[in-house]
Amino acid sequence: MAEATAPACRITAAICTYDRYDLLPGAIGSVLGQSLPAGSFELLVIDNSPDAARSAREAAAFAGSPGLTWLHEARPGLSNARNVAARRARSPLIAFLDDDARADPVWLENIAGCFDAFGASVGVVGGRIRPWWGAPRPDWLPETMLGALTVVDLGPKRRLLEDGEWVAGANIAFRIDALRQAGWFDASLGRTGGGASLLSAEETALTDRIKAQGGRVAYDPLAAVEHWVDPERLTQRWFRRRAAWQAVSDYLRAPNAQMERREDAWAAVKGFLLSRNPADRTLRGLALEQTTPGDFRWQNAAVYNAVIALLAGLDEQDDV
Template identity: 30%
Template sequence: MHFTILICTHNRVALLNKTLASINRAYRPANCHISLLVVANACTDDTHHFLNEYIRVASCNGWLPLDWVAEPTPGKSHALNCAIPLLSGSWIAFVDDDHRVDTHYLVEICNAAHMFPEATLFCGRIMPDWRGREPKWVHDNGPYRIYPLPVPRFDHGENSFHILDDGPVPGGGNLIIRREVFSRIGSFSTELGPYGHNLRGGEDIDFVLRAREKGELLVYVPEIIQYHFVDQERLSLPYLLRKSYQRSCTGMQARNDKSSGVPLYLWRKLFTYFLQCIFSLSWARTRFYLVRLAAVLGEVSGALNRKI
């Protein structure tokens, strides 16, 4: 088996270093060739120098072989699309530049490919990389818990299953795709996705939805695990509100819904959450409904700007 790990990065050389270090620490499966491809998207920091230095010392350090390319057009979708014609191997594994992989990550990808030979896409778990400095509310499971968390999390249990049309939709942070899928599904939407480190997204969800529409088989494999770096800024209320708004906005835009205008139920939700914010009697409850209100505002914006 031969697979390529694809990383798109923008001005995060320190985090990229940690990501690559975690990949090189991971156990390597027998009879499997693994390579790395990094797309440096409009980078103005030391990323280019760092990648050249990696290549220079990779062999003597026993690191995985790496190629990289610069994509000057800002936007993750442009970086992903730049990579598609350069990909080699039968499978492509996506790793974000602010993730670290589990020590069994490489082995479990190979295991999944052998266990589910009919699959054309896999997704695994993404867990917050908690270090004990986070506030208590991020672990709250009560009625006013914040969801989704400001740090990405994709965890649907400890058993593998085929994800059907009504199942969860993974993002691209821990996605593994057969290379020939791109010839059937096409490229990533440049109308969606982040530019730099803003809070947009949706290019990966849009791709997965199009793949499922065309009959590609997606399997959830919980043993394939990545951990998302926890930026303390993400645990502030302003970030929670911005992220909730942007996530809902791009999620609505990515839906395969040809209707126009804003559905009536969204206006009802907007009014309800607004009243709940005003008459809340505790900070936990107020924070919860503020985040919900931001999410609905994002849905309204997404509905008004949906691709028809």
């Protein structure tokens, strides 16, 4: 009787982490419990935390987990950690899960199935991201701003993305050949260390390069995860900060495009400020707490546009 052949490694899951040892075990456990047969997937944990000894102690708790490899990466930066994972992967596909997310049991099965269904031209697959609320959702937070919390729901069907649609890094997968051909993740983008910087857009920049080379992006709603929404993010201050950093990220990703819209951006800022009480028509107006979802959304747009306009260069003159 012929010996059974071990299944080929079909897909790699990667969790890049930084000092999140409280939530990380939940993410790891959700990947180890996937529906794919044992041996057909692997899990790479890339620990970017500064304390290598602590990392080794945390890794020891998972030493007996089949298919799990834990690497401590001293060079900081999420984009670098993702590149380390992609270069170490034993499979043609890699799916990234945030360290504060939990994957549904059929997550990897549906990501791999989505790549198979749409063929070699698809270089990127993303899935649904549900909020895992750490505190009640505030009344001032509109549905249209949940994307800032990495909430993604593009409907009930597996499909190709249309222009203007996006998937998020908390639940995104790539063909490793497409990653390689597009030049990997840009280490000048993405977050480094803790929460001092909210620089982002590294997944978008990479996806844009893959699309420019003829690749396509697909979405699978059943490749779903829950993503922790820290109570610290459920403040207007955090959202304003997030809007400012998004402007920086977008400017770094496409500076010429943002330069072209600087006058429109500045006009939008002035439009918001002129709608405020006279005493609030200064920077104060960009920092005041708002009471309604509509005003809060408008204020966040003004914060974003103010940063874009300042980065692109303003040239105001007094009326003569």
